[in-house]
Amino acid sequence: MIVFDLKCGEGHTFEAWFKSSSAYQEQKEMGLVTCPFCDSAEITKAPMAPNVAAKSNQKAEVPKAQEPQNHMAAGDSGELSKMVAEAEKFLTGVRQHVEKNFEDVGSNFAEEARKIHYGESEERGIYGESTKEETVELMDEGINVLPIPMPKKADA
Known part of the structure; x- marks a missing residue:
């Protein structure tokens, strides 16, 4: 599985998972990749930070165990x-x-x-x-x- 940060023509950014890069491209060409906020099919890949693995001889810092949480904020209620x-x-x-x-x-x-x-x-x-x-x-x-x-x- 691969995760992409995507962006629609209206500027909404979101994350989506695909079996492969080619699966993303096939689904996009078929119009199956749409924005969850506005339903736009005008989708591009947003810039992503690379996930670089540490060297195998380096001990990675282990963050405190924490349950991941998704949050959303808006200017007004x-x-x-x-x-x-x-x-x-x-x-x-x-x-x-x-x-x-x-x-x-x-x-x-x-x-x-x-x-x-x-x-x-x-x-x-x-x-x-x-x-x-x-x-x-x-x-x-x-x-x-x-x-x-x-x-x-x-x-x-």
Whole structure:
């Protein structure tokens, strides 16, 4: 997996994960890469800081164990409310797309993803629930998963 910092024509920057650089290019050409804030398909790669590994004979400084947190700020509460509403709209669209095109395997997600990856079950798109630990284990095994925050259904 590779992560790119992307920028839309409206100036919004965001991060997206792809299987490879060529997968990004293919998805972009098909119009599948869009801005999560304004839905623009006019996307370019934003400048990124390189991730340079330390020499193997150097001891890396280990930061204090901390849970990563994503934060967002806006100039005023009205702007923030608008951004939250746009994000909820986008995530609702993602949820609807996933529900329409993928099989819900519920809490058996990690188990079923492994079966598909190792050829023990038919290859297909699935969605469901997994713990943070299960998700990390799947990624460590090289199993392509994409954690997505899913908003509650309107009728839930």
